[in-house]
Amino acid sequence: MLATTRRRTLQALGLGGAASLAGCASSAPTADGSKATDAPAQTTTPQPVDTDRIARDPTNVPDPIDRDSPAEVDVTLRSEEVVAEVEEGVTFTYMTYDGQVPGPFIRVRQGDTVNLTFENAESNSLPHNVDFHAVAGPGGGAEATTTAPGESAELRFQATYPGAYIYHCAVANLDMHISAGMFGIILVEPPEGMPEVDHEIYLGQHELYTNKSAGDEGHHEFDMGSMRNEEPTYVLMNGEKYAWTPAGRGPAVTAGTDETVRVFFVDGGPNLASSFHPIGSVWEELYPDGSLSTAPQTHIQTREVPPGSTTIATMNSPVPGDFKLVDHSLSRVARKGCMAVVRAEGEERPEIFDPDPQ
Ligand SMILES: [Cu+2]
Structure with a gap:
């Protein structure tokens, strides 16, 4: 059974690699910077979507761990390639864990043993796997989880x-897979847990590289040339333009x-x-x-979060209003x-903030 599985996986990897390389050649920019003429035909018609929302709800965070001893924890992650809207009228074929971006928030306690089942959906076209930075072992588990x-x-x-x-x-082509949405957070709580807060939310930033400009209607194909040049079409939080904002698809x-509010933030890159x-x-x-092995910094205005890393940060406001969480490289916003x-x-507190003093 195992040998059969491995053989099928290797076959799929061969196919996946060739398909990806072909995609690379066909979408490379020409010498004058325009897209190659054999790039996929552009259309202003979006593709039918597989899901209404690719954006994971930021409040979808598991409860804090209420155990004082290690346990065995069963986790299932399923890779799914799905067409969804980046913004209204713009579709893209995402690659996901469990159908949304970022992948599900996994929460365990230091010392826990995780029994992971990784599934690659039958309808997918490519091999996938998971590399956990919380795993002490080769590839973070990547080779062990590679599946067709x-x-x-x-x-x-x-x-x-x-x-x-x-x-x-x-x-x-891991950069392509991460760009298409395959990243998330696993939180390993220390044995003593974390300080109690009123709300916990989960945000993931990443870049989409496509063959059109941001806002161009229709289906956007992944574009290898843009990714090689690190010139993204979109830079997103939770997979959609302004996903969780009143001005966007909200709320x-x-x-x-x-x-x-404690924010768990991951930069997939x-x-x-x-x-x-x-x-x-x-x-x-x-x-x-x-x-979580070091004391937190306090009253930090802007924190750089490199690709492949996270930050945990709390905020609170004494006055009402909308607080925009952004990448301060503001053209991306x-x-x-x-x-x-x-x-x-x-309640308003004019002694702290008064937008209309008399
Ligand atoms: Cu993948």
């Missing part, structure tokens, strides 16, 4: 160190004034570091790179879609 469409694999690992870690696809995340900033506030407490909003609701 229709197959599954199992991996057992112990979470030996605490922190918030990225997981991501790491097959051939904003809401919290009461003076309530503490694959190429751009994020300068993560809450407009109108600062990060009250911030754990650089998601490290104004032109490429990268923003989420936390709306603080409560």
Whole structure:
């Protein structure tokens, strides 16, 4: 059974590699910078979508761990290639864990043993896998989980160190797979847990590289040349333009004034570091790179989060209003879609902020 599975996997890898290379050649830019003439025909008609929303709900975070001893935890991740809207009228074929971007938030305790089942959906066209930065072992489990469409694999690992870690696809053309949406967070809580807060939210930033400009209607094909040049069409939080904002496809995340919101943020990249900033506030407490072995920094305005890393940061507002969470490389916000909003609701406090003093 195992040998059969492995053989099928290798066959699929061969096919996947050739298909990907062909895609690479056909979408390479020409000498004058225009797209090659054999690039896929452009159309202003979006493709039918497989899902209404590719954007994971930022409030979809598992509860804090309420155990004082290690346990065995069963986790299933399923890779799914799905067509969805980046914004209205613009479709893209995403690659996902469990059908949304970022992948599901996995929460375990230091010392836990994770029994992972990784499934590659039958309808997929490519091999996929998972590399967990929380795994102490070769490839973070990538080779052990490499599967062809229709197959599954199992991996057992112990979470030996605490922190918030990225997981991501790491097959051939891994930059393409991460760009298409294959990344997420696994949080390994320290034995003593984390300080209690009022809200926890989950955001993931990444870049889409397509054969059109941001906002051009129709189906956007993945574009290898743009990715090689690190010139993304979109830079997104949770996979859609302005995914969780009142101005976008909304709604904003809401919290009461003076309530503490903890943000788990992952930069999937694959190429751009994020300068993560809450407009109108600062990060009250911030754990650089998601490290929970060190004391948090305090009152941080902007924190760089490299691709392949995370941060854990808290914010609170004494006054009501909308607080935009952005990459402070602001062209990515104004032109490429990268923003989420936390709306603080409560009483005005003019002694702290008065927009109309008499
Ligand atoms: Cu993949």
